[in-house]
Amino acid sequence: MKKLYVLLVVLFALIFHADGKVWRVNNTIGLQADFTTISDAVSAAAAGDTIYIEGSATSYTGTTINKKLTIIGPGIYLGDPNNGNRQWNVNVATVGHFVFAPGSTGSKCAGLYMNSYQYLNEQKITIERCFVEQIVFANGNNINCDHDTIRQCVIYSAIVCQPNTGTFSAQGEMVYNNIISAGIDFSKNMANTSVYFINNDFVANANSYRCQNCVFQNNIFYNPFFSDYGSSNYFANNIITSSTDASKIATGNNNLFSVGWATIFATSTPNISTPLPVFPMTGNSYWPVALLPSAQEVSMARPWIAGLLAALRLIFYLVCQIYQVFMRSVFQLRLITAHKPLISL
Numbered sequence: 632m633k634k635l636y637v638l639l640v641v642l643f644a645l646i647f648h649a650d651g652k653v654w655r656v657n658n659t660i661g662l663q664a665d666f667t668t669i670s671d672a673v674s675a676a677a678a679g680d681t682i683y684i685e686g687s688a689t690s691y692t693g694t695t696i697n698k699k700l701t702i703i704g705p706g707i708y709l710g711d712p713n714n715g716n717r718q719w720n721v722n723v724a725t726v727g728h729f730v731f732a733p734g735s736t737g738s739k740c741a742g743l744y745m746n747s748y749q750y751l752n753e754q755k756i757t758i759e760r761c762f763v764e765q766i767v768f769a770n771g772n773n774i775n776c777d778h779d780t781i782r783q784c785v786i787y788s789a790i791v792c793q794p795n796t797g798t799f800s801a802q803g804e805m806v807y808n809n810i811i812s813a814g815i816d817f818s819k820n821m822a823n824t825s826v827y828f829i830n831n832d833f834v835a836n837a838n839s840y841r842c843q844n845c846v847f848q849n850n851i852f853y854n855p856f857f858s859d860y861g862s863s864n865y866f867a868n869n870i871i872t873s874s875t876d877a878s879k880i881a882t883g884n885n886n887l888f889s890v891g892w893a894t895i896f897a898t899s900t901p902n903i904s905t906p907l908p909v910f911p912m913t914g915n916s917y918w919p920v921a922l923l924p925s926a927q928e929v930s931m932a933r934p935w936i937a938g939l940l941a942a943l944r945l946i947f948y949l950v951c952q953i954y955q956v957f958m959r960s961v962f963q964l965r966l967i968t969a970h971k972p973l974i975s976l
Contacts, residue, residue: 653681654672656684680700684702699736704740723743725743740758748767754775759781759784765789769801773799777804788813804824811835812901833855844863847864847866855871
């Protein structure tokens, strides 16, 4: 019975375990949502919660994030002709600048159209599948923003580092699988930076790259210009369309120079302007069309399906274990009763 009791306790604990809450933000007039502004949603949310920012014709104002949150939008390039018939609602969620402040470690943003600077002032921040105006590592004093990740994004402007005073660290930053339309400028404090640029397309013409202690691997550069700061970087397996500034990139390591852009992509020159980027984005939303029957009805059940199925499998397993323990106890009780000695009066 002790085993049965323990299993029941575990079962009820799993059933009533509270995961992070899910909040909806929509500023479209006449639609029902938990909040109409991102700042109100962030204020109400607890660490570990998820905030869905729904597509709208009206932009959202950004805010400061000081707790671990997951913020998800509907995706980008939803109305692109190459993505036709994939989205019922092609409105993106356009947001202003976010400041990832101390306390926001582990936060993630995905599927947003970020039309302003994004300040990464904390560690382990992830921005993925977004359109981003500019990435700023460390905007302020005494900032440690190590191990941030930028992936699968279109970055319209530069990636910069802007520490002011005090200690600063931007180590182990991962920037991969992005389209980047401008250069890199870590000139304010390059000694404490180490960034891995992997599988990116740098499509800006003659933009400068001022950085050191960085790794550039499997990237494509359109006519880059590396300042003197670039000599301490490591380059391997990159394609460079122009050899004008090849002196800052060591030969060897499978780097290719003077490769025509048109031999790599469908266009002769880079272009990430709306509606068509260098290569077509998938346009797949975090909310599939089937979940968006109307603007008034946005089902939030889909993100829970995987967790629900896992919980049901676990519950089924525990029920089977409880049944086995119960049947074993019944068998033992019957066995004891059958062999119980008779008491003479």
